[in-house]
Amino acid sequence: MTPDLPGLYADAVERVATLAAGVDERVGRRAVPATPAWTVHDLLGHLAGAATDVVDGRLDGSPGRSWTNRQVVERRSRTTAELASELRASAGRMPAGTLTAAGPTPVWDLLTHEADLREALDLPRAPAATWELLLPLVVAVIGGRPRVRGFEVRTTQASWRVGVPTALVTLDGDDYELLRILFSRRSTEQIARVSDGVGLLEPVALFGPRAA
Incomplete structure (x- = not known):
């Protein structure tokens, strides 16, 4: 649909x-x-x-x-x-x-x-449909970039392939957290707390590494 x-x-x-x-x-x-x-x-x-x-x-x-x-x-x-x-x-x-x-x-x-x-504002997340729609689009755009180093990332909800995977990344968070990382909304320290793949996740973020 x-x-x-x-x-x-x-x-x-x-x-x-x-x-x-x-x-x-x-x-x-x-x-x-x-x-x-x-x-x-x-x-x-x-x-x-x-x-x-x-x-x-x-x-x-x-x-x-x-x-x-x-x-x-x-x-x-x-x-x-x-x-x-x-x-x-x-x-x-x-x-x-x-x-x-x-x-x-x-x-x-x-x-x-x-x-x-x-x-x-310390408010609940927006409806799940918002990130459920956006995440696959963002993954596709990032994976289609020239010379991107591909990897597979496993969240607590699903598995996502960024480009042609050559490495596996785990994320102790759901798909919402992955989307926030890919939109440069998490700092290096924040990513490192929840994932063993900060060196792969951060370089592909849409706006580059976020300021601390």
Whole structure:
């Protein structure tokens, strides 16, 4: 069955916007563990700004650090309720083809940052469908990179092949934890606590090693 990516995106937008609208100034200053350079407010500024930039075609530097940091800086003075409104409005104009394109899409970005936000706010995970859909797509993209050193990684739930396996990695965590590692959401020390394969997992992470 073909996944309903536009529907998944719309549901995630509503969850994130609802959370954002309830964030006060104090919580907005809280650091986000998965993206240590950002506060909760910064993360929400990026999500609102990224959705607006995509629909407006303002993509110079995308998806690099200068692009995301501009979104954060431009929205520093806005309330989280305003950021929630912007996210909803821009997401409502998002072309469906943008959400269903091959490779990383706004769906990937939003679902990943929703997990970042929930971890920062000490909230339960998003619905399991979010990472169950995303993980195989991410594994396929990483495994298809030129010269990637392939391996098989066994989580507490399943076994995943990254490229052509030449080594076996075990992970004392579920598929959600593997996805967080592959999205550079875990530090070297955090990965080493749960896996014997930090030397294989960290180099293939989408955004490289995460700052401690």
